[in-house]
Each structure stands twice: as C-alpha cells, then as structure tokens.
Amino acid sequence: MKKITLLISGIIGGVFLLAQQKEPFMAFDSQTHNFGTIKEEDGPVTHKYIFTNTGSMPLVIKEVRASCGCTASDWTKEPVLPGNKGFVSATYNPAGRPGPFTKTVTVTSNATNSPITLRFNGTVTPRTKKPEDIYPIVLDSIRFTQNFVYFDSIYAGEVLTKKIEVWNTRKTSATLSFVNAPKHIKVTFKPSATLKPDEKGSIEFIYSAKEKNDWGYVYDNLQLAVNGQTNTNNRITVSAKIREDFRKLSPKQLENAPVLKVNEYAYDFGTVKRGEKVKHDYILTNEGKSDLIIRKKTASCGCTVAELKKNTLKPGESLPLTVEMNTENKSGEVAYTITLITNDPKNAEVILFLRGKVSQ
Structure with a gap:
C-alpha cells in the first residue's frame, strides 16, 4: 500500500512540475536602472529593460503601467516565444521636475511570475531659466511672473501685501493701471x-480683509490697462480666504463658544431622472453656550441652492438647511458641496456633500 501511495504521489508531482515548466517565465537582465544625473534641458531619457522567456510557452505582455504621468512606456507587443528576448522601455520626462526621482513601471503578463515591478531613479539638474521663463505670462507685450495673487488664510480685519514682477518687453514705454480696482485692494507700482x-x-x-467685509474664499478680477487701453483678456485675479480670528480667545471664551453639529455631512440621493429637482434638509444644531452665526453659505455649483430661515441659532436651537439641486443638463455620477462659514472656533468652515446619479 505504501509503494502505491508513493507511486501516485510521484506521478502527481511530476505532472505538476511538467505543468510549471510549460508556463512562460519572464526573466529580466536587471529590474533596476540608475539614470545618474541628467539635465532638465536635455529632455526625456529612456532605458530599455531586456527580458528572456525562460518558460516553455509563448509570453504575452498584457499591460505596462507607470507610477506617474511623467513616464511613458513601450514594450514588445507580439508574443515572445520560449528562449526569445523581449523588452520593456521606460521614458522619463524631466521637464519641470528638478531634483532626485524614483519611479516604477509595473509589467503584467501571462508569465508565472507576473506582475513584475521595474524601478529607475536619478537626479535632474534644473535648467538655467531665461527671462521668458521667469515672466511666462504675456499681456499686451508686457510680461508678468504670474497673473494671479492669492492671500491664503487672511484674518478678518487684517491687511496683507503681496507682489508680482513685471517686465516691459515693448520697444516703447508702457504705463500700467487698473481700471476697476475695488476699495479693499490698493495697487502700487514700483519704481513707477x-x-x-x-x-x-x-x-x-x-x-484689506476689513474693507472686503466677506468670509471664506473670495476673488476679484482686476482689469489691466496698458497706456489707457484695455483688453478683456488682460486680467489679474486677486483671491483670498478670509477667516475669523479665534487666536486671542481665552479658555473661558472658548468654553462658552457656539458649537455646530450637523445630523449628516453627506447625503446620497440615489438615482433620479434628468430634470428632476433634488431637495434635502441638513439639520443644524447649536450645542454651544452662545449664539451660533452662519456667516456664509456657498454651493459649488450654480445648480444648487442652500437656504436657511435665519442665520443665527440660539444655544440648543436646531434649524434645517434646505438644499435644492436642479439636475437639468446633468448626467451620470454627480457630486456637489455646500460650504458653511460659522463663528464656531472648532468648526469655522464646514463642508456638506450632496451626491447621486442622474439618468436620462
């Protein structure tokens, strides 16, 4: 009986080994590559990884996926017969990516050792910037370092200053001005x-956040004039995120502060037909010890309206925030947000989500 058992085991083992030998196997000469130091201005660099099919069946590469969009790939498209060689190449684009880098390329095939991860690394030395690179924005032959100014986290009542650089590439003098600068933004030109x-x-x-008298994310488009002439495309966007300053509140004031609680922060309305209006109430409650003020409510889409009967909630008071979304001209999966700005020190900005599917 023992002899029979051993004989059967040997036959099964032999069949399994034979099946393994018949499968394709991808053996790379090397799975890593170091590009060393490369210059950004020299453009993309490529390395070709060579492999051999050491199995007994044709090898087919199904997919090659790079770890980032900065890497392009190529590979042997036809089946690689046993004993033959194939390749997978990786091309790295260093443009705008100075410094060290490490990337991967994942190869999926019908080989028994699939998937395989190939790696490469190197260091990019930044190219010397030309004046045109430093001043990339062109408005009527006047070059700017940027055409936007962002004041991040400016507190109500605070005044901050930021600047952009400008270069007159004209053959004649140019006088700059802004025809519609609001009172909360003062503009000065240097040297003139x-x-x-x-x-x-x-x-x-x-x-001046005080002069703006608003909350949350806000922006203004300033119309640029060159020698008194305007062009609708020549604009500098000035934006800010205005926050309430809670930094000087005492422990006692924080203890007595309002506290916003929402019954749910995300609502999925399921599937509706295009043109139907979606309506939902988020319940806001003030669980604090002083009045809760909803300073501002903003929807991420003009198709969505959020309404409150009043903007101040007494301690212990609850109130529905009614949100209505128009699904006209919408289709597929949709997701929008409603942002609330409040005087709750711990929940000064609250984001509510509304999502679902619109069918035709």
Missing part, C-alpha cells in the same frame, strides 16, 4: 507705473 523699454518692475497688492 510707467516702465521704459526692457525695464522691469513690480506691482504690489495691498489687501
């Missing part, structure tokens, strides 16, 4: 508003 040919200068934007 008039730049001689090839002269460089700067524009300072002095932002």
Whole structure:
C-alpha cells in the first residue's frame, strides 16, 4: 500500500512540475536602472529593460503601467516565444521636475511570475531659466511672473501685501493701471507705473480683509490697462480666504463658544431622472453656550441652492438647511458641496456633500 501511495504521489508531482515548466517565465537582465544625473534641458531619457522567456510557452505582455504621468512606456507587443528576448522601455520626462526621482513601471503578463515591478531613479539638474521663463505670462507685450495673487488664510480685519514682477518687453514705454480696482485692494507700482523699454518692475497688492467685509474664499478680477487701453483678456485675479480670528480667545471664551453639529455631512440621493429637482434638509444644531452665526453659505455649483430661515441659532436651537439641486443638463455620477462659514472656533468652515446619479 505504501509503494502505491508513493507511486501516485510521484506521478502527481511530476505532472505538476511538467505543468510549471510549460508556463512562460519572464526573466529580466536587471529590474533596476540608475539614470545618474541628467539635465532638465536635455529632455526625456529612456532605458530599455531586456527580458528572456525562460518558460516553455509563448509570453504575452498584457499591460505596462507607470507610477506617474511623467513616464511613458513601450514594450514588445507580439508574443515572445520560449528562449526569445523581449523588452520593456521606460521614458522619463524631466521637464519641470528638478531634483532626485524614483519611479516604477509595473509589467503584467501571462508569465508565472507576473506582475513584475521595474524601478529607475536619478537626479535632474534644473535648467538655467531665461527671462521668458521667469515672466511666462504675456499681456499686451508686457510680461508678468504670474497673473494671479492669492492671500491664503487672511484674518478678518487684517491687511496683507503681496507682489508680482513685471517686465516691459515693448520697444516703447508702457504705463500700467487698473481700471476697476475695488476699495479693499490698493495697487502700487514700483519704481513707477510707467516702465521704459526692457525695464522691469513690480506691482504690489495691498489687501484689506476689513474693507472686503466677506468670509471664506473670495476673488476679484482686476482689469489691466496698458497706456489707457484695455483688453478683456488682460486680467489679474486677486483671491483670498478670509477667516475669523479665534487666536486671542481665552479658555473661558472658548468654553462658552457656539458649537455646530450637523445630523449628516453627506447625503446620497440615489438615482433620479434628468430634470428632476433634488431637495434635502441638513439639520443644524447649536450645542454651544452662545449664539451660533452662519456667516456664509456657498454651493459649488450654480445648480444648487442652500437656504436657511435665519442665520443665527440660539444655544440648543436646531434649524434645517434646505438644499435644492436642479439636475437639468446633468448626467451620470454627480457630486456637489455646500460650504458653511460659522463663528464656531472648532468648526469655522464646514463642508456638506450632496451626491447621486442622474439618468436620462
């Protein structure tokens, strides 16, 4: 009986080993590569990884996936017969990516050792920037370092200053001005508003959150005029995120502060037909010890409206925030947000989600 058992085991083992030998196997000469130091201005670099099919069946590469969009891939498209060689290449684009890098390429095939991860690394030395690179924005032959100014986390009542650099590439002098600068943004030109040919200068934007008298994310488009002439496309966008300043509140004041609680932060309305209106109530409750003020409510889409009967909730008071969304011209999976700005020190900004599917 023992002899029979051993004989059967040997036969099964032999069949399994034979099946293994018949499968394709991807054996790379090397699965890593070091590009060393490369120059950004020299452009993309490529390395070709060579492999051999050491199995007994044709090898087919099904997919090659790079770890980032900065890497392009190529590979042997036809089946690789046993004993033959194939390749997987990786091309790295260093443009705008100075410094060290490490990337991967994952190869999926019908080989028994699939998937295989190939790795490469190196260091990119940044190219020397030309003046055109430093001043990439062109508005009527006047070059700017940027066409936006962002005041992040400016507190109500605070005044901050930021600047952008400007370069007159014209052959004649250019006088700059803004025709619609609001009162909360003061603009100064240095060395002056008039730049001689090839002269460089700067524009300072002095932002007063008190004068703006708003909350959360806000922006203004400032219309640029060159020698008194305007173009609708020549704009500098000045944006800010205005926050209430709770930094000086005492422990006692924090203890007595309002506390916002919402019954749910995300609502899935399921599937509705296009054109139907979705309506939902989020219940807001003030669980604090002083009045809760909803300073601002903003929807991420013009198709969505959020309404409150009043903006102040007494301690212990609850109130529905009614949100209505128009699904006209919508289709597929949709998701929108409603942002609340409050005087709750721990929940000064609350984001509510509304999502679902719109069918035709």
